[in-house]
Amino acid sequence: MLQYVFHRAWQSAVTLVLVSLVVFAGVRALPGDPATVMAGQQADPAAVAAVRAELGLDRSLPVQYLDFARNALTGDFGRSIRTGTPVRHMIRVTLPVTVQLAVYAMLIAVLIGVLGGTIAAVYRGRWPEWLVNGFSLVGLSVPTFWLGILGVFYLSVGLGWFPASGYVSPFDHPLRGLHFLTLPALVLGVTHAAVVQRQTRSSMVETLTADFVRTARAKGLAPRTVILRYGLRNSLIVVTTVIGLQLGLLIAGTVVTERIFGLPGIGKLTLDSVFSRDYPVIQAVVLVIATSYIVINLLVDVLYTVIDPRVRVSGRAR
Structure with a gap:
């Protein structure tokens, strides 16, 4: 088991380094000059050059990347070009909103998807x-x-069941906070529930036709026991993989939903940063989202050792 976890952790670390390189190169491939944005369109070349030197954009790309990687390891992503606020603070404020929305939506997706897939x-x-x-x-x-x-038109404006926009932290006001998050979580959850449902059904159909399930039925076990203990549990490897991937996609893909419902999450921060060519914020946001995705997949891989004893014995997934 430890060998398996170490192998997956090493792969995740290499992936994270590659992601940081892609993020660094991709941000600098965007059109526009952040120094010009910060200095102003009417600024003279000397002022723009001074801003570029202050931001470190006048140095070679390898040096810029090494500075970026070294600072990122300590959690120092610099300051926003647009507002001057520390990027770490901006992420600390917005990321919990996105994580709350993604987790809530994933719970809805798992409940609907696993139940629907089992029934199908x-x-x-x-x-x-x-x-x-x-x-x-x-x-x-x-x-x-x-x-x-x-959802906004019918459930918020029409029926008045949910707020049309806004955010209240569930940690400050639990019931009110969940009320504000329920509709956007439903919108995201329904879409991802369809994926979970299809994968659950496919895996369950294969498992329920296996020899060990027929043997369990022949022994006279109750249908519920056969379905839940033998069918669903042995289908969870595939389902857990899908859930992990969908959770990562939820965290990375809440931009549109946050925009529709006026949620101050990391999706809104990403859009604002792209429009203003805010290099430090874009780099930090993409790197944090990518890291979250990698960590989620690593946790899913570790869960394999709990769900499937073969992983604990062999030290690798099958």
């Missing part, structure tokens, strides 16, 4: 499967922004 696998070829598959088809087909607009 157990009632294969009958109307419950058709109903569940129809729901997943709609969830995969409807764009998130359109679903968000419909």
Whole structure:
């Protein structure tokens, strides 16, 4: 088990270094000059050159990358070119909003997806499967922004069930905070529930036709025990992988939803930074999101050792 975890951690560290290189190069490939933005369009070349020297943009790219990597390891991402605020503070304020939304949406997606996938696998070829598959088809087909607009129009403005926009921290006011997050979490959760449902159904159908499941049924075990203990549990390797990937995508893909519902998350910060060519903020945000994605996948890999004893014995996933 330790060998398996160490191997995955080493792979994650290499991936993170490669991601930092891509982030550094990609940000500098954006059109526009942050020094000109900061100094002003009417500034003379001397003023622009002074700003470039202050930001370290006049040095060679390898030196800039080494400075960026060294500072990132200590959590120092510099200051925003646009506002002068420390980037670390900006991320500390906005990231919890996105994480709360992503986790809430993922809980909704897992509940709906695993339940729907199990029902579709157990009632294969009958109307419950058709109903569940129809729901997943709609969830995969409807764009998130359109679903968000419909939710605001009907559930917020029309019925008044949820606030149309705004944010209240669940840590300050738990019930009110959940009320503000419920509608955007539903919008995100329904889309990702469709993916979880399809993968759960596919894995469950394969598992329920396996020899060990037929043996369990032949021994006279209750149908619920066969489905939950033998069917669902042995399908969790695939389902856990999908859930981990979807959670990473949720954290990285909340930009549109946060914009629709006026949430002060990291998605809004990303858009504002891109429009203003704010290099330090863009680098930090993308690196933090990529790191979150890598860490989530590492945790999913570690979960394999809990779900599947074969991983603990062999030291590698099968």
